[in-house]
Amino acid sequence: MSIGNSPQDERPFEEDRDDREEAARPSIGRALQQARIAAGLTVDDVSSATRVRNAIVHAIEDDDFAACGGDVYARGHIRTLARAVHLDPEPLLAQFAAANGGRPAPTPAAPMFEAERIRPERRGPNWTAAMVAAIVAVIGFVGFTLVKGGDEGTQASEGTAPTASQPPSPTPKKDKPTDPKPDPSDSAIAAAPRDKVTVQVSATDGRSWISAKDHNGRLLFDGLLKQGQSQTFQDNEEVNLVLGDAGAIQLYVNGKKIEDEFQPGSVERLTYTKGDPEVG
Template identity: 40%
Template structure:
């Protein structure tokens, strides 16, 4: 199966979100002609801003920006090399040192004397006011007052979220095994990142979260899944970008 291009993926996600090119342009402040070129996989040659446009468009249509840029880099020969500062900032002409005049010794001596005078005036005017008088001060204790015949008890500690999830039976366990290297992005129900990176070929990893696990696969055909002990196998084809959410209990097949 032919791998889906980044432009086709972004166009499909935009249509799925019910957005026109004009609406997407208004949301991202990216010109329509640029969006259309990216969706045709025909961005401007050596465009320094293309990766940033791809990331902004992916976020606006509901895709994971980092995952989409990762796929874009793989399809376009890898991430661009860093730009050296010396290549960006080039002086058109040399600086003639003779034109710059530094401060004279007379000016520096005058500034130093002014600082000394100000410091002395502050010390004289301050007197003893800058000393802390602690005589006769009683330090109050911070122990709480407990009413008579009522023992003081600490508030019970709240159990962690995962322990509560286990007690209610809504813990989600997702295990991913990679047949070949693939980029993954894993979040819990609150949007907290559990993992973001490349799972190498032959490796496997397991994540646990309360209520839901959100998973994005940059190459769904490269990995197999097991959710809550249920073997789901592959949930997509080679090169297919897939987003899935898993909750507690039995999961639907692909």
């Protein structure tokens, strides 16, 4: 009879290390909450930017995915919230899949014969019609050349000795003043009415989610603005903005460029009124 540990108690050191790393890794909800706080965003900001209700955002940060309505919706909410707080969603989705039985089965593709049946038939070029058109063009060109040559010989024989004709002196052309072209960056809002406040938001150095409201608090826009895209907002009194990544945004207010140097990744809350650009 041997004395010692049973085979069940002999676990490899690699498994112990994996268990410790798994225990040290934060949960999905905790990771999303930490990233949101690090970005300086509230739950209301994330909810406005993603259109995910506040209650669902709170539930996901508490690792309660029952309110999502199923694993497919839960994965979609995790991806949307991760992008809003500048977090890579793939590790979180892999962690969710490991805890919930893997990814859902893909939807089967349609049968191949359906696509083949509706594919239009290719027709070759109509060479006969092309040859007929070419022959007609050659005959027409030859006939036109013969007729033109006969007319010129008749005119030369009927007249007297031809005299060298001098070309008419060209009349001087007056240079028309060119209309000055407006700066492309200011042309979209240069004609902004003075009795309103006009704000143009352009994502010039990256992408950023933005939220815009009028003076009554009515939501004018909220969502992700990709690089190269722009939005213009107007109101009778003021426009309120929330910029998720202010360093990627260029602002034009009432026809003037805002020269504020926002830092990349910073969240800015701004209010602009009529007249000269001024932040409230």
